Amino acid sequence: MIRFKNVSLQLGNKQLLKNFNLRISKGDKVLLAAESGTGKTSLLRLILGFNAPDEGRILFNKKVITTETIHKVRRQIAYLSQDVDFPNGKVSEVFKDIFDFEANRHINFSEERLIEKLDEFNLAHEILNKNTSIISGGERQRLGWALIQLLDRSVLLLDEPTSAMDEKQKQRFIDFVANTNKTVICVSHDPVWQIEPMKTITSFIA
Amino acid sequence: MNAADISISGLLLGLLLIAPTLLIIWRLKLGFNQKLLVAVGRMLIQLGFVGVYLKYIFLLDNAFVNLAYILLMVLFAALSGIRNSSLRLKKLLFPTFTAMLLPTLFTIFYFNLAIVQIDHIFQANILIPIAGLMLGNTLKTNIVALKSFFNIAQKEEKTYLFLLANGATKNEAARPFLKEAIRTAMAPNLATMATVGLVSLPGVMTGQILGGSDPMLAVKYQIMVMIIIFFNSLLSNILQLLFAIRNGFDNRDQLNKELLSKA
Numbered sequence: 001m002i003r004f005k006n007v008s009l010q011l012g013n014k015q016l017l018k019n020f021n022l023r024i025s026k027g028d029k030v031l032l033a034a035e036s037g038t039g040k041t042s043l044l045r046l047i048l049g050f051n052a053p054d055e056g057r058i059l060f061n062k063k064v065i066t067t068e069t070i071h072k073v074r075r076q077i078a079y080l081s082q083d084v085d086f087p088n089g090k091v092s093e094v095f096k097d098i099f100d101f102e103a104n105r106h107i108n109f110s111e112e113r114l115i116e117k118l119d120e121f122n123l124a125h126e127i128l129n130k131n132t133s134i135i136s137g138g139e140r141q142r143l144g145w146a147l148i149q150l151l152d153r154s155v156l157l158l159d160e161p162t163s164a165m166d167e168k169q170k171q172r173f174i175d176f177v178a179n180t181n182k183t184v185i186c187v188s189h190d191p192v193w194q195i196e197p198m199k200t201i202t203s204f205i206a
Numbered sequence: 207m208n209a210a211d212i213s214i215s216g217l218l219l220g221l222l223l224i225a226p227t228l229l230i231i232w233r234l235k236l237g238f239n240q241k242l243l244v245a246v247g248r249m250l251i252q253l254g255f256v257g258v259y260l261k262y263i264f265l266l267d268n269a270f271v272n273l274a275y276i277l278l279m280v281l282f283a284a285l286s287g288i289r290n291s292s293l294r295l296k297k298l299l300f301p302t303f304t305a306m307l308l309p310t311l312f313t314i315f316y317f318n319l320a321i322v323q324i325d326h327i328f329q330a331n332i333l334i335p336i337a338g339l340m341l342g343n344t345l346k347t348n349i350v351a352l353k354s355f356f357n358i359a360q361k362e363e364k365t366y367l368f369l370l371a372n373g374a375t376k377n378e379a380a381r382p383f384l385k386e387a388i389r390t391a392m393a394p395n396l397a398t399m400a401t402v403g404l405v406s407l408p409g410v411m412t413g414q415i416l417g418g419s420d421p422m423l424a425v426k427y428q429i430m431v432m433i434i435i436f437f438n439s440l441l442s443n444i445l446q447l448l449f450a451i452r453n454g455f456d457n458r459d460q461l462n463k464e465l466l467s468k469a
Binding site: 048049050051052067070071074075077078079081083084085086087088089098101102103104147148151157 | 362364365367368369370371372373374375378382457458459460
C-alpha cells in the first residue's frame with residue numbers, strides 16, 4: 001500500500017531519513033516511536049506530499065507520489081496533526097465546511113452522525129456551539145477522532161493522537177486502531193501504543 | 207455657478223504659509239523640514255503636470271487617449287500596491303494589474319452608462335476622476351488584503367495543512383484566510399460609509415460644492431461614488447486574493463515563503 005524505497009530527507013542541516021526502506025501493506029498498523037526530532041512528522045508529510053524526498057521514491061498503491069498524484073493520494077487519507085489544527089470557528093460549522101470540500105461531499109455526513117460520535121466519545125452536545133479556539137486539548141483530540149472516523153478513509157495518519165487523554169480514553173482509540181481494517185501509521189511515544197498488532201519502528205537511518 | 211478662482215497672488219500667499227510651518231518644525235526640532243520641502247516640491251511638480259495634461263486630455267477628449275490614461279493609472283496603482291505590500295511580488299505584477307483593471311473598467315462603464323447616463327461613455331472629465339477615486343481606494347484595500355492574507359497564511363499554516371490532509375484543495379484550505387483578509391481590508395470602507403457626513407464632508411461632495419454644485423446633486427454623486435468604490439474594491443480584493451492563492455503556493459500546495467521576504 002505504502003512503500004519507502006531508499007528515501008533520504010534532509011531538513012536544514014539535519015539528516016532525518018537516510019536510505020530508508022519501509023513496506024506497509026494494506027491493513028498494517030505501524031507505530032513510529034523514535035526519539036523526538038528524528039523525522040516522524042516528516043515521514044507523514046512525505047506521504048501527504050507536503051515535502052519531496054531528496055533521494056528515493058515513495059509509492060502509494062504502487063504509484064510513485066509526485067506532484068501529479070498527491071491530490072489523489074490525499075483523498076484517501078485522513079490526518080490528525082499533533083495539535084489537531086481545526087480552523088477557527090464554531091465546531092458545528094467547521095465540520096460542515098470540511099464535509100463540504102469537493103473530495104468529501106460524497107460522504108454521508110449530518111449533524112446527527114456527528115452527535116452520535118460525540119455521545120460515543122463522551123463529549124457534551126454543547127461543544128457544537130463552541131469555538132474551536134476555546135476547547136481543551138483533550139476535547140480537540142476527541143473531535144479530531146470524530147472527524148477522521150466520519151471521513152472513513154482507508155489510510156489514517158496519526159501524530160500523537162492520544163497525548164492529551166487519560167488512560168481510559170486512550171484505550172478506546174487504541175482498540176479502534178487494533179480492530180479496524182484501515183491502514184494506520186501512528187506517531188507516538190506513549191508505551192501504551194506498543195501492543196499487538198502495531199509494528200514499531202524506532203529508527204529511520206539505515 | 208463656478209468655483210471662485212485663485213489668483214497668482216492668492217497662490218503665493220497660500221504658499222507663504224509654508225514659511226511659519228518650517229519655522230515651527232525647526233523650533234520644535236521635529237526634524238522633518240527637509241522631507242516637507244521635498245514633499246511640497248513633488249506636489250507642485252506632479253500636480254502642475256496633472257493640471258496641464260488633464261486640461262489637454264479634457265480638450266482632446268479622445269476615447270483611446272482616455273483609456274490609455276486609465277491603463278497607466280492602473281499600472282502605477284499595481285506597482286505601488288506591490289511595493290507597499292512588502293512582498294516580493296514580481297510574480298504578482300500582472301495578476302495585480304488585472305485584478306485592478308477588470309473591476310475598474312466594468313464599474314466605470316456601469317457608472318457612466320447606467321448611473322450618470324451620459325452618451326459619450328469615454329468622456330474624459332468623468333472617466334478619469336472617477337477611475338482615480340476607485341483606484342485609490344482599491345489600491346489601499348488590496349494592500350491590506352494581500353498583507354493580511356500572507357500574514358494569516360503564514361501564522362495559520364498548520365490549519366491549512368490539516369485541511370489539505372483531510373480532503374481540501376488548495377483553494378478550499380485557503381478559503382478561511384481569504385475571508386479573513388477581505389474582512390480586514392473592507393472594514394475601513396464599511397466604517398467610512400456608516401459615519402459619512404457626521405464628521406467631515408467627503409471629498410467628492412466637497413469638490414462639487416466648491417465647484418458650485420447644488421448640495422443635493424453633490425450628495426447624489428457622493429452616494430453613488432461610495433457604492434461603486436465599495437463594489438469595485440470588494441471585487442478587486444477577491445480577484446487579487448484568488449490570484450495570490452494561485453501564485454503564492456508551489457505545486458505541492460505549500461506556501462511559497464520566498465514571496466514573503468523582501469529581497
